[in-house]
Amino acid sequence: MGRINFEGENKREEAAGAGAGAEEREESKPKEKKRKEKKRMGSSAAIRELQRDLENKANDLSKLQKDIAKNHQVRKKYTIQLGENELVLKELDLLNEGANVYKLIGPVLVKQDLAEANANVSKRIEYISAELKRLDGTLQDLEEKQNSKKDAIFKLQQRIQSFQAGKAKA
Structure with missing residues (x-):
């Protein structure tokens, strides 16, 4: 016939049923926790990678800035030499044809010979002027690279900040 339930059995069955659901919930909590941990570890790994990239770009920018400073020093040296040679050429132009010139x-x-001295100084001025033009072109190229590196660094810093802001919210 029918089964008679005692109060104790009902409570045991309910407890067993509730226990099974609780076990499932407890099992899902660690899985969810592990998933969140992996996500957090993934984002922290991404941040570390971005920071490494940022450090490399900063080093490249530093090298470019050193190259620009070196270019400025060389340019300054050539500019001084150009001024000196132009002054020598003016002095040579003031001399008479028969004047003695010593090197x-x-x-x-x-x-x-005066004509030979004029030719030498003129050639030197041409050479220095060509070097200055070359240095100007190199300087312009270096400054363009520097600006693009600065832009890349700025964008990378923004990405890192957005990652960190997203991590702080989580």
Whole structure:
């Protein structure tokens, strides 16, 4: 016939049923916790990767800035030489045709023809001017690279901040 339930059995069955659901919930909590942990570890790994990339870009920017400073020093040296040579050319133009011109070679002064001295100084001015133009082109290229590196660094910093802001919310 029918089964007679005692109060104790009903409570045991309910407890067993509730226990099974509780076990499932407890099992799902660690899984969910592990998933969140993996996500957090993934985002922290991504942040570390972005920071490594940022450090590399910053090092590249530093090298570019050193190259720009070196370019400025060389340019300054050539500019001074150009001024000196233009002054020498003006002085040579003031001389008469028969004037004696001497060139210092090591510790010795050697007599040189006026036309030859003019030609040498003019050639030197041409060479220095060409070097200055080359340095200007190099400087412009370096500054463009520097600006693009600065932009890349700025964007990377924004990405890192957005990652960190998202991590803080989670």
